[in-house]
Amino acid sequence: MKKIIILLLALSASSMSIAAGDSFVNEKAHNNIRSTDSLRRGAKTYMNYCMGCHSMNFQRYNRVAKDLDLTEDEMMESLVLTDAKFVDKMEIAMTEEQGNKWFGKAGPDLTVIAKARGVDWLFSYLVNFYQDEKQANGWNNLTLPNAAMPHILWEMQGIQKANFVVETDKDGNEHEVFKNFDQIAEGSMSQEEYRDTVRDLVNFLDYSSEPAKLIRMSYAPWVLLFVSIFTFLAYMLKVNYFRDVH
Numbered sequence: 001m002k003k004i005i006i007l008l009l010a011l012s013a014s015s016m017s018i019a020a021g022d023s024f025v026n027e028k029a030h031n032n033i034r035s036t037d038s039l040r041r042g043a044k045t046y047m048n049y050c051m052g053c054h055s056m057n058f059q060r061y062n063r064v065a066k067d068l069d070l071t072e073d074e075m076m077e078s079l080v081l082t083d084a085k086f087v088d089k090m091e092i093a094m095t096e097e098q099g100n101k102w103f104g105k106a107g108p109d110l111t112v113i114a115k116a117r118g119v120d121w122l123f124s125y126l127v128n129f130y131q132d133e134k135q136a137n138g139w140n141n142l143t144l145p146n147a148a149m150p151h152i153l154w155e156m157q158g159i160q161k162a163n164f165v166v167e168t169d170k171d172g173n174e175h176e177v178f179k180n181f182d183q184i185a186e187g188s189m190s191q192e193e194y195r196d197t198v199r200d201l202v203n204f205l206d207y208s209s210e211p212a213k214l215i216r217m218s219y220a221p222w223v224l225l226f227v228s229i230f231t232f233l234a235y236m237l238k239v240n241y242f243r244d245v246h
């Protein structure tokens with residue numbers, strides 16, 4: 001037993017240290033997967049800005065249409081921007097070799113990225129791009145340092161620069177620590193509008209990583225209702241059985 005407890009403690013400590021040391025997650029997504037409007041807006045941003053480089057190979061257009069309450073015509077007119085068919089998988093034309101050649105690294109498939117990274121990570125990633133002349137593509141990212149992906153949504157967010165301060169830790173090693181951003185060019189959106197757009201986009205990625213979650217959540221109130229009725233009946237039964245027990 002003792003060994004098991006030590007093992008569990010060690011495991012949780014190691015996963016905690018990975019989470020703390022690995023990436024810089026400073027904002028929360030606060031997305032709402034039950035909002036169909038938000039999912040539709042997120043899907044639109046995804047199709048317009050992300051699908052050039054990121055496939056969603058485990059998702060099909062007709063499934064998205066069904067889950068987002070869109071007819072085939074609505075889906076094909078507003079969300080499918082290529083010559084893909086309604087029943088097709090959300091694949092992209094760019095091959096991995098082309099991605100490696102053009103960006104140094106291919107953009108990964110994003111169907112289940114919300115499961116792999118978590119929604120807060122994704123949200124932070126999409127708000128934490130900053131201009132950095134030292135990078136080949138001119139951009140860097142606090143959450144995924146030296147990311148090969150440029151800031152695709154910069155026209156909405158505008159351009160920010162990051163300030164760092166040098167701090168010395170207790171072992172005498174110097175580290176650059178992020179202090180704040182300076183906004184050096186305004187975007188087409190305010191910071192709140194930009195965050196709402198990113199929230200919708202992350203919401204769509206969250207949905208996509210587990211479409212069944214929508215169905216599961218719609219069952220939840222019925223399950224709770226059943227459990228409460230059942231508890232009530234069980235209680236009544238108990239009262240009845242114990243009536244003669246003195």
Ligand code: HEC
Pocket residue numbers: 045046049050051052053054103105106107108110113117122125144146147148149150152153201
């Ligand atoms: C011009 C091509 C391109 C476009 C367009 C693009 N990305 Fe990327 N993306 C990349 C590349 C390349 C990487 C790999 C970055 C790396 O690992 O250094 C990447 C990485 C990512 C990652 C990190 C994956 C991981 O876990 O490491 C996420 C999340 C992501 N992109 C989301 C998006 C979203 C959302 C959009 C639309 C707003 C988008 N990308 C548009 C090229 C692109």
